[in-house]
Amino acid sequence: MLTSAANDLQFNLGLLYMRGILNLNGPSYVYICNCNAIRERDVRHAIDCGAATPKAVFAHCGARPQCAKCVCEMREMIDEQQQIRSIAAE
């Protein structure tokens, strides 16, 4: 039998999965930044290593923004990861 905290965590993880925030199929190989060939898994790794801004993601990947079309998506990924961390910390 799950405790109340475990039930809450399971419920919140379910919400994240349904919203497409939590990917249970592992890191994606989709390119987020076409100019620098930065993949989704590279961005997630940078975030896991502490990158909290797109600028930090670029720095972690040893790249520099060019067209900046990917910045919004990087920001969304950073926000999603922060949501997951805050829910997991509850």
Ligand code: FES
């Ligand atoms: S797509 Fe990332 S800088 Fe152009």
